[in-house]
Amino acid sequence: MLMGIFGSVVYKVDPLDIAGSPEHPPSDRFPLGTDSWGRDLLALLLTGTKSSISIGVTAALIALAVGIVIGVISGFKGGLTDSLLMMLTDVVLVLPSILIMMLIAAYLRERNPLFVSLIIGVTSWPWVARAMRSQMLSLKAREFVHMSRMAGLSDVKIILEDLLPNMASYTFMAFVLLLSGAMIAEAGLSMIGLGLTRGVSLGIILYWAQILESVRRGLWWWFVPPGACLVALAASLLLLSTALDEYFSPRLKGG
Amino acid sequence: MNPFIRFLARRIGFLVITFLAFLIIIFALPRAIPGNPLAALLYQIIQQAQTNPDLVKAVHRRLMDEFGIGKPLHIQFSEFTSRLLRGDLGTSIAFYPRKVADLVFVYLPWSLGLLIPASITSWVVGNLLGALAAYKRKTAVDNALLPVFLTLSMTPYYWLAMILLYLFAVSSRIFPLSGAYSTLMIPRLSLPFILDMLHHYILPFLSIVIGAIGGWAIGMRAMVIYELGADYVSYADSLGLPDSRVLRYVFRNSMLPQITGLALNLGLILGGALITELVFARPGTGFLIFRALTTLDYPMIQGTFILLISTLLLANFIVDLVYAYIDPRIRTGYVGE
Numbered sequence: 001m002l003m004g005i006f007g008s009v010v011y012k013v014d015p016l017d018i019a020g021s022p023e024h025p026p027s028d029r030f031p032l033g034t035d036s037w038g039r040d041l042l043a044l045l046l047t048g049t050k051s052s053i054s055i056g057v058t059a060a061l062i063a064l065a066v067g068i069v070i071g072v073i074s075g076f077k078g079g080l081t082d083s084l085l086m087m088l089t090d091v092v093l094v095l096p097s098i099l100i101m102m103l104i105a106a107y108l109r110e111r112n113p114l115f116v117s118l119i120i121g122v123t124s125w126p127w128v129a130r131a132m133r134s135q136m137l138s139l140k141a142r143e144f145v146h147m148s149r150m151a152g153l154s155d156v157k158i159i160l161e162d163l164l165p166n167m168a169s170y171t172f173m174a175f176v177l178l179l180s181g182a183m184i185a186e187a188g189l190s191m192i193g194l195g196l197t198r199g200v201s202l203g204i205i206l207y208w209a210q211i212l213e214s215v216r217r218g219l220w221w222w223f224v225p226p227g228a229c230l231v232a233l234a235a236s237l238l239l240l241s242t243a244l245d246e247y248f249s250p251r252l253k254g255g
Numbered sequence: 256m257n258p259f260i261r262f263l264a265r266r267i268g269f270l271v272i273t274f275l276a277f278l279i280i281i282f283a284l285p286r287a288i289p290g291n292p293l294a295a296l297l298y299q300i301i302q303q304a305q306t307n308p309d310l311v312k313a314v315h316r317r318l319m320d321e322f323g324i325g326k327p328l329h330i331q332f333s334e335f336t337s338r339l340l341r342g343d344l345g346t347s348i349a350f351y352p353r354k355v356a357d358l359v360f361v362y363l364p365w366s367l368g369l370l371i372p373a374s375i376t377s378w379v380v381g382n383l384l385g386a387l388a389a390y391k392r393k394t395a396v397d398n399a400l401l402p403v404f405l406t407l408s409m410t411p412y413y414w415l416a417m418i419l420l421y422l423f424a425v426s427s428r429i430f431p432l433s434g435a436y437s438t439l440m441i442p443r444l445s446l447p448f449i450l451d452m453l454h455h456y457i458l459p460f461l462s463i464v465i466g467a468i469g470g471w472a473i474g475m476r477a478m479v480i481y482e483l484g485a486d487y488v489s490y491a492d493s494l495g496l497p498d499s500r501v502l503r504y505v506f507r508n509s510m511l512p513q514i515t516g517l518a519l520n521l522g523l524i525l526g527g528a529l530i531t532e533l534v535f536a537r538p539g540t541g542f543l544i545f546r547a548l549t550t551l552d553y554p555m556i557q558g559t560f561i562l563l564i565s566t567l568l569l570a571n572f573i574v575d576l577v578y579a580y581i582d583p584r585i586r587t588g589y590v591g592e
Contacts, residue, residue, distance in 0.1 A: 090269070091276045096522020096567050100280070103560050106548055107284050184411060191413055191530045192541070193548050206414065210534060215417045216432055218425050227414035234409035242405070 044205055045225055052202040052230070055117050055186050060178035062121025064128060064171065071132025072159060076140060086133070093126035098188055105194035116189065116196060120182045128174050135170055139163050173241050180237035187230055202226045262579050270572050277564060281557060282335055286328075317346050318554070344558030349550040355558030358543065363562065365539040366525075366532065369456070373463035374524045378517055380464065381471025386506055388472065389479035400472070407469025412527040416462035416534040423458060430458050433536035459535045463528055474516055478509035511582055518574035522567050 074085040104119050105111060139145065140163070148158050183202070189195050190203025191210065209215070209223040338345075344355040388400040424430045431437065436452050482488065482505045491501045532541035540559055547555035 087272070091273045093519065094273050094568065094571055095277055095280075096525065096564060098523055098526030099560060099564055099567075102526070102544070103281070103556070104284060106556050107553075180409060184409065187411060188413075188526055188530060191411075192533065193545060206417075210413075210417070215421050215534070216425060218421070220421055223414075223417050223421075227411070227417070231406060231410050231414070235406045238405055238409055 041205075041222060041225065044200055045202075045229060048200045048202045048205050048226060049229055049233070051113060051196075051199060052183050052186055053233070055113050055120070055201060056179045056183040058114065058117035059120035059124070059182035059186075060175050062118060063125040063178050063182070064175050066122065067125035067128025067174070068132050068164075068171065070125070071129040072136055072163070074129065075133035075136025076155065076159060076163070082133075085129075089126045089129045092123070093130070095123075097123040098185060101185060101189055102192060102194055105189055109197075111195065111197045113196060113199065116186060117182070119189075120185045124178060124181060124185070128178065131170070131174065132167070135167050136163065139166055169244070173244050176237050176241040176244070180234035183230060184234055202230045259579065263576070266572060266575050266579075270568065273568060274565070277568070278336065278339070281561060282332055285553060285557070286331075313352070314348055317352075318348070339561070344561060345554035347547075347552055347555045347558075349546060349552040349555060355555050356562075358555070359540065359559055359562050362538055362540050362543045363566075365537060366528065366541065367566075369459055369463070369532070369537070369539070370525055370528045373460050373528070374467065374517070374521065376460075377464040377467035377524075378471055378513070381468040382475045382510065382513055384468065385472035385475025386479050386509065389476040389483065390502065392480060397476075401476070404469040404472040404476070407466065408473055410466055410469070411530075412462050412466035413530040413534050415466045416459065416531045419458050419462055420534060431455050434538075455535075455537075459531055459537060462531050462534075463524065466527065467524055470520070471513065471516070475509060475513055478512055479505055482509050511578065514574060514578045514581070518571045518578075521570055522564075525563065525567065 070085050070089060074082045074089075100123050101119050104123075105116070108115055108119075145158060145163070148161075153161075186195065186201060187203030187206060190201060190207045193207065195201060195203050195207060203226075205226040206223060209219070209226070214220075214222040342356060344359070347353050347355050347358060350358060384400065385404070388397045388404070391397045420430075420432070424432050431454060434455060436448065436455055485508075488501060488505060491504065529539070529541035529544060532539040533545055536542075540563060544556065544559055546552070547559065
């Protein structure tokens with residue numbers, strides 16, 4: 001499903017702003033109809049999906065990086081460092097991330113994809129940090145870590161060479177979940193008017209559909225597809241992570 | 256010391272720290288973001304000076320004063336905090352000279368009136384459905400329910416809202432198109448008005464409930480499956496306890512983490528609910544925020560978020576206490592950490 005959407009971006013090369021007749025229902029020429037400016041909605045949808053995914057990926061990578069660094073340091077060091085970092089994590093976890101995102105976005109006059117990803121990334125890392133920390137704690141107690149330590153390797157080296165590779169599968173799962181969360185968050189930001197200031201994303205298409213009253217005017221081809229795309233993408237990612245979870249943890253597989 | 260009191264003290268300490276962190280974020284944002292949003296706003300106000308010079312001058316002075324522009328940072332922060340403690344959230348620009356706090360208190364009840372019943376309903380229904388799916392695991396029931404849960408948990412409420420609105424208010428005119436009550440009616444406590452309000456309430460309520468069920472159900476399903484595999488279940492089974500009794504234990508144990516989940520997810524639900532309000536054009540904080548954003552009404556944005564997030568933090572705290580009260584391990588002082 002993911003690949004299908006990626007691929008079709010190449011397959012249908014319709015320029016973004018070329019006009020047909022405005023608010024045209026789906027037809028042979030415009031498979032998903034047109035919006036109030038007469039833009040081809042299928043073309044918009046494809047570009048929008050692409051940019052939603054890229055914002056999602058960037059945001060997920062940022063959150064993953066922050067989460068891993070904090071979780072790993074916290075789990076590995078223990079003691080005061082651990083308490084302080086976990087305190088920080090708990091504080092960020094309790095603050096409602098979507099509202100904090102809106103608050104930050106509200107003060108930015110120009111929001112390009114990188115800013116939006118950054119905003120989403122810096123608010124969605126806490127659960128990753130917590131999960132990474134507990135992974136770290138259980139891994140740290142294993143024998144091979146003691147071996148490395150006896151061999152006199154430095155902390156950084158132990159983390160990089162012994163511990164992180166063992167967490168790869170888990171990290172990938174976290175990434176998948178973050179990605180779907182970030183795409184939903186992007187749409188939410190856009191809907192309240194805090195999305196990209198220039199460019200298209202799934203959320204932005206929905207936002208236009210919303211402020212131009214497409215629902216009350218019955219233009220279903222405008223607001224149904226972007227939402228459906230978003231849900232399909234996010235749900236398939238969630239499904240992927242559930243499948244991975246069952247694959248990696250034998251308890252659920254047998255159970 | 257009484258363990259419950261110790262627990263309480265820890266939670267209160269944490270609440271204070273969180274709140275401080277939040278205050279610092281709120282305070283730092285407009286001052287730290289490059290491009291200086293406040294300066295841009297002041298500039299925009301000065302530009303409009305030709306149309307209504309006196310008003311603009313007053314707004315300008317108010318803004319300079321409230322954000323303490325030109326004073327050292329630590330003084331700005333102490334003034335900011337002391338104003339907050341007095342309950343002063345500043346003056347709105349878009350609705351000048353009305354106070355932000357007054358405006359928010361007009362709109363907040365509408366949002367809470369939608370948010371609280373909807374999140375509780377979805378929580379209860381979602382947990383029951385999740386437990387059902389877990390109990391019927393490996394049957395057609397679970398196989399049918401799980402994909403639905405997964406999809407619903409990823410469906411934004413506002414999109415669901417758009418679809419419901421289209422189906423039930425545009426295509427077939429069962430429900431009204433917008434607002435929280437008919438424009439012809441005068442808001443007062445009379446039966447027709449209450450019925451009319453309920454009529455307007457159903458679609459937004461359903462969008463949030465349906466949209467939120469999936470997440471709860473998935474969580475509950477996983478918890479129950481986990482608990483069913485626990486030792487005490489096989490023990491109870493071997494003792495020959497009736498299934499219904501065992502299930503009750505399982506259900507109760509699985510509920511506990513879901514209570515914490517409720518606290519942590521309130522913010523997420525609120526975020527979605529705000530946008531759902533916009534879709535239905537209901538009065539509420541969603542509308543207020545949207546208006547404030549389009550007019551760059553920073554005092555209003557700041558004030559609304561302060562109130563919303565404080566409410567959430569407090570709700571979180573209360574749920575924590577309820578949790579501690581229900582969980583016998585905390586109540587009687589067995590703390591595993």
